[in-house]
Amino acid sequence: QQPVQSPQAVILREGEDAVINCSSSKALYSVHWYRQKHGEAPVFLMILLKGGEQKGHEKISASFNEKKQQSSLYLTASQLSYSGTYFCGTEYSYGQNFVFGPGTRLSVLP
Amino acid sequence: NAGVTQTPKFRVLKTGQSMTLLCAQDMNHEYMYWYRQDPGMGLRLIHYSVGEGTTAKGEVPDGYNVSRLKKQNFLLGLESAAPSQTSVYFCASSYGFGGSSNQPQHFGDGTRLSIL
Numbered sequence: 644q645q646p647v648q649s650p651q652a653v654i655l656r657e658g659e660d661a662v663i664n665c666s667s668s669k670a671l672y673s674v675h676w677y678r679q680k681h682g683e684a685p686v687f688l689m690i691l692l693k694g695g696e697q698k699g700h701e702k703i704s705a706s707f708n709e710k711k712q713q714s715s716l717y718l719t720a721s722q723l724s725y726s727g728t729y730f731c732g733t734e735y736s737y738g739q740n741f742v743f744g745p746g747t748r749l750s751v752l753p
Numbered sequence: 754n755a756g757v758t759q760t761p762k763f764r765v766l767k768t769g770q771s772m773t774l775l776c777a778q779d780m781n782h783e784y785m786y787w788y789r790q791d792p793g794m795g796l797r798l799i800h801y802s803v804g805e806g807t808t809a810k811g812e813v814p815d816g817y818n819v820s821r822l823k824k825q826n827f828l829l830g831l832e833s834a835a836p837s838q839t840s841v842y843f844c845a846s847s848y849g850f851g852g853s854s855n856q857p858q859h860f861g862d863g864t865r866l867s868i869l
Contacts, residue, residue, distance in 0.1 A: 645795070675857070684757075684843060685796070687857035730795055742812065743788075743796040 644669055646733045648744040655721050655751050663716040663747045665731030674714040675732035675741065676705055678725075685730060688716075718749070726751045755779055759844050759861035766834045766868050774829040774864050776844030784847045785827040786811070786858065787819060789840040796843065802827055834868045841865050 646667045653661055665674060673692045677685040691707040691714055702719040718725055728748045734741035757778045766772055776785065783804050788796040798811030800819040808819045816838060818830045827846075831838060842864045849856035 677858075684860035684862050685858075687859070690857065732796075742798075745793055745795040 644735075645742050646731055646744040648729075648731060648747045650747060651745075652748040653750070655749070657723060657751055657753055658720050659751075661718045661721060661749060663718075663729050663731075663749070664713055665715070665733065665744055666711070666713045667733050667735075669712070669735050671707070671709070671712050671714070671733055672736050673734040673741070674705075674707060675734075676714075676716050677730045677732065677743075678727045679730065679746075680727040688729075721749075721751045723751050723753065725749060757844055757846055757859050757861035759842075759864050761864060762862065763865045764867070766831075766866065768834060768836060768868060770834050771830070771832050772834065772866075773831075774842055774844075774866075776827045776829070776846075776861060777825055778827075778844075778846040778859070779825065780846060780848070780859065781824070782846035782848050782859070783824075784849065785821065786845045786847075787817070787827065787829045788843045788845065789813065789838075790843060790863075791840050799829065799842075836868045839866060839868045 646665050649664045675690050676688040679685040705716045707714045728746040730746045731744045732741045760775045786801040787799040790796050797813045799817050802808050802821040805824040820828045844861045845858040847856045847858045
């Protein structure tokens with residue numbers, strides 16, 4: 644059951660902030676976040692586990708809201724290098740395959 | 754370290770032909786995965802392996818077979834290629850399974866496959 648990502652696409656100017664959401668109708672156990680630049684492989688950003696704390700590094704952070712079954716990725720003071728497609732991968736129980744969302748395309752303009 | 758290496762990078766096949774995609778990892782990971790990526794669909798899991806000699810079906814396994822004879826290699830086979838299998842195929846590996854072990858997946862650069 645594929646998670647829903649919103650928005651589908653977003654265009655920013657350098658220095659602006661963005662939030663990408665990943666929602667599920669089923670209870671989530673964990674959420675992965677990956678970024679993929681055009682023509683390249685997806686690259687791992689972070690994993691959030693049920694009951695875990697908000698994570699982040701530099702200006703990219705994420706949270707996991709168990710009540711809403713939703714994870715949000717926060718990009719602060721966006722840079723040109725943040726452009727790409729962001730995917731969340733959701734796991735519904737321990738050890739079960741996780742399913743990737745359809746992706747959110749982020750474009751950062753100078 | 755090369756990480757995850759996929760061969761070939763590009764291939765064009767005719768309908769009905771067969772081929773094998775090779776994935777090799779040098780990180781001593783137990784878990785390996787094959788995904789296909791189509792526009793607007795994200796990454797969909799085809800098959801995966803939790804260790805040498807084991808394989809299991811993912812979300813979209815029909816038309817594909819896999820083998821994991823050696824820990825470092827995971828092969829994806831198309832027995833009779835169909836135009837619907839035109840896609841970009843990614844291999845990935847991880848130390849632990851999915852998010853349960855808090856371990857990320859490492860992806861190869863992908864194989865772009867066109868079926869005419």
